[in-house]
Amino acid sequence: MEENKTFTISVYSENNVGLLNRISGIFLKRHINILSLNVSESEIENVSRFVIVVDTTEKWVQNIVGQIEKQIEVIKAFYHVDEETIFLESALFKIASNLLFDERQIQNIIKESHSEIVTVSRDFFVISKSGRRSEIEELHAKLKPFGIMQFVRSGRISVSKEKMEVTSLLLEELKS
Missing domain, CATH: 3.30.70.260 (ACT domain)
Structure with a gap:
């Protein structure tokens, strides 16, 4: 079969x-x-x-x-x-702003995952990540314990x- x-x-x-x-x-x-x-x-x-x-x-x-x-x-x-x-997907993660400054680990996660901060406001910041689905899922798993306010992933x-x-x-x- x-x-x-x-x-x-x-x-x-x-x-x-x-x-x-x-x-x-x-x-x-x-x-x-x-x-x-x-x-x-x-x-x-x-x-x-x-x-x-x-x-x-x-x-x-x-x-x-x-x-x-x-x-x-x-x-x-x-x-x-x-x-x-050759393929990729993109994702956006919305996270509470205080975490960017209070949780040193968040900055390390962003750097290590080769993602970027696309906007920062008083209440939230947004991280953008492009790559294989597995890379986006890995970043999601690392950010989840800190609380993700919103998440969206594109199609391939x-x-x-x-x-x-x-x-x-x-x-x-x-x-x-």
């Missing part, structure tokens, strides 16, 4: 209302949980890029990519395993290691 792996699916599409709903429906029908989702503009003008992370088999991911490509606004979809991509963003002639591929698709 084929084993589950983490796959990053990249979907290039026109930016149309309702597409996200239809794409998520494809995963819902197959009972596959989306671990992470990010949508942004791509390197091509007026083309959006979805980055979707799932844990499934290669057979299922091929099937899903095929279904996604049947959506009329979708120009092209690809999938990669982790070893084929990624680029492929292999050269992908996405622009020329998409232009070909748009012409046809």
Whole structure:
């Protein structure tokens, strides 16, 4: 039996209302949980890029990519395993300001985790951290005992290691 792996699916599409709903429906029908989702503009003008992370088999991911490509606004979809991509996530941690000055250890945690303070106010300060999910989870675990007022983590963003002639591929698709 084929084993589950983490796959990053990249979907290039026109930016149309309702597409996200239809794409998520494809995963819902197959009972596959989306671990992470990010949508942004791509390197091509007026083309959006979805980055979707799932844990499934290669057979299922091929099937899903095929279904996604049947959506009329979708120009092209690809999938990669982790070893084929460069990826990260970002997180923000909101912490009570007094801790920054009263708890010497907080400053050490910030320094050691290669995170940065993005704002400081009278009541709180905000730490930003980009990296692998495991690095963000490690920072979260270290800060949790001090009390985290708010926490948010982005979905994965990624680029492929292999050269992908996405622009020329998409232009070909748009012409046809």
